[in-house]
Amino acid sequence: MDTVESSPIRSTRRTRLLAALAPVALLLAGCSGGGAAGDKPHVGGEANLQLPDLGSVTFLGMPGNVLLSLGLIVCALGLGFGLMTYRQLKRMPAHQAMREISDLIYSTCKAYLRQQGKFLLLLWAFIATIIVVYYLSLGFGFAKTSIVIGFSLIGMAGSYGVAWYGIRVNTLANARTAHASLGGKPFPCHDIPLRSGMSIGMVLISVELAMMLIILVMLPGEIAGACFIGFAIGESLGASALRIAGGIFTKIADIGADLMKITFGIKEDDARNPGVIADCTGDNAGDSVGPSADGFETYGVTGVALITFILVGVHDQTLQIQLLVWLFVIRAVMVVASGISYYINSAITRARYRDANDMDFEQPLTLLVWITSVVCVLSTFATSFLLIGDIGNGLWWKLSMIVTCGTVAGALIPELVKAFTSTKSRHTREVVVSSNKGGASLGILSGLVAGNFSAYWIGMAITGLMAISLWISSLGFADLMLAPAVFAFGLVAFGFLGMGPVTIAVDSYGPVTDNAQSVFELSTIEDGRSNDDLAAEFGHTPDFEKAKFLLESNDGAGNTFKATAKPVLIGTAVVGATTMIFSIMMGLTGGLTQDVDKLSLLHAPFLLGMLVGGAVIYWFTGASTQAVTTGAYRAVEFIGDNINLDSGADRASAEDSSKVVEICTRYAQKGMFNIFLGVFFATLAFAFVEPFFFIGYLIAMALFGLYQAIFMANAGGAWDNAKKLVEVDLAAKGTALHEATIVGDTVGDPFKDTSSVALNPVIKFATLFGLLAVELAVLLRFEFGNVLTGILAAVFLLASMVFVYRSFYGMRIDERMEDMTIEGRAAEPTELVTAS
16 A cells, blocks of 8 residues: 555644744745845846857868768768667577577566656656746746746656667666676676677767757747757656656566575575565666766756856867867767777777686676777867867867866776775675675675765866866956866766766666676576577577576676766766856856856855755655665565465466566656655745855755765675675575675665766756746846745745655655564563654
8 A cells, every 4th residue: 555644644644743843944045145136136047048150160171060060970870870780789699598588578667667758747747837937937938948948848748758769778788798608707707798788888988979969050040049958848847757756666576586595595696586576677777867867967967067168168260160170070070089999999808808718797798988088188189170170279189177176086987986886895794894794784884984984086087187187277268258177067967977878888888787697597598498508509508507607697796887887977967067057157146247246255145055965955855765775675575475486386477477567667756756846846936035045055966965975886886796705706605604695785775776866967957947947037026126035936846745755755755653563572562652
């Protein structure tokens, strides 16, 4: 049952809550500063921006718009690479039993995605309402408002579409990887997941880049701003919903399946466990759908932020055109660089490991990241020299150096993450050692240590690289633009994403390796089947134990590189959000000519906004984890009641497996609905309280979110691979140590794959949607004074708090402590007195 309390009690509590919160809302409303006097404020933001004529400046003997059009050829080549790889995967051999399991996983994934598509449209209706009210109130007219609405749908469809493609490719690769392990050689087990990951990465980046180039080159400059803002909001909404709901879904299923290993003493991915199919679906829903949509959105939003800065902050129109063309040519060149790097790395890895009987699965992935980093850096300098080498003051090499700071970060941060999450990491091994004597308690504490230490080192690395970019921006940039440091930080985020296809590829490697293990077990290929056909294919009778060892070892590498992509994406979100926040500041301060003193801790609303931003981050963390906790409880309850280990059946029924998927989907959507509307109304409320309060709120969300996400992601990664070390290196499945690390892993699951990763799109969504919200608030304050905006702030805040309240009290497990059945209890408990 989903209800928690009877309706009268729930209604009474809600009434009491609203009554208690009303004074707080009114107090916040009273913070609204400024009156209606003075000149009418400039509003409209990015929708008012007009692109200059890109064809008025020539590069390499051709107009800028023509050069950018050639980028569409690069996008076509990237799509061709992805689709060619897709066909190669489809033609690879896979045992019939493995294909059946893979197809079953894909069918449940499709059902989940269809549900999410309908859910996305519901959430989009809230955003569309604000967009329509905002732009019509500005007098933009129906046509321009329709453009924003249309491109928001295109952006959302882009996030949704690449997520679907990612699932399709991964569910082809999982069976092929499982089948390849039967050959007893490690190289194919590595090659197939990386090949599928590159297919996803190239398609994702190519589609995103093509959409932005079409807006830049083919649409009239006067509507480009509206197109970009609508596109960015749509893809941000899509990524937020898919990332949050997918993260909740996957960890409900993962925890539900994992706890059965302790409860019933069964093996990993036991086919009789109804939760395993849901777990496999969740691997794709959380670890494929989420990152694909997130990467798509991050790449796009960072581009929109930089375009906005160039049009707002750069004085000279010719320089604007030069920077815009340079920016997107660099993006196209980096797609090519990523493809070249993949082929170089593939040749090296094939020569080294093709006939090997053992390999370090992490080594080729590490080499790929560094090769791509070097090729991208060289490409950046060469392209910059060719395109803008004639601009004075050495601007070409200075910009290249700043982008290089981001590119280096994209390679350095994974190395730092590995220091805390890899199976070779001293921190991960510390989790195992502490769990051996101290059980799950000390293991969990060691994981928390790893997460905290990682936040320090990664934070210092990001700060150091941004400081270098700051120093470079001080070398003459101030004569060319406003706030050159902000532009430098935006270029660092741009450099982070330069290796976009490879970053997505190594992240997508993980769900394939995880699924491959499950497909192998669920196929029950070891149980009484003829191996003659397999012996004929591979030239020897398969060694099933060796195959399972290879898959488990490869999964450890997948876990590590899933972890490495998370801080790269969250770092990009925070640095990119800084650039977007700058555009809000520009509008509020008349181009940094007035009220600049309010962007200070001395301005009390600004400080209060920072406090509230931190509060929202911690609520979000709790709300997303609560959805996982309740859903996992229900999944464990159902699986425990329905698992049948004594019937002689070799696998769980399709009906029971579907029921677990249904439980995961229901709680994922319930949790996501509360979280989304909580963030949606909070963004409106704080924008209407006071503009500079809102700036403080956004800055705090970015900073608190950065460290919370890194801490949680890497603590979870350490717990995950600690379990893998026990299973593979120590061969200690079924022991007390194994049970202790399983407990740590279940704690880490929502840390690394739900709360931490979803902070990235939430921060960007709040910033993008805030662009509209704060300008609407400024307009209403000018037209009607503080009373209306104060009342609206109070109403929106109360609405947000209702959903904050529901995110826990509407998501509770719904079982009274007094009614619990406790195994092994010797006597009846004394009477309990509980608060209502």
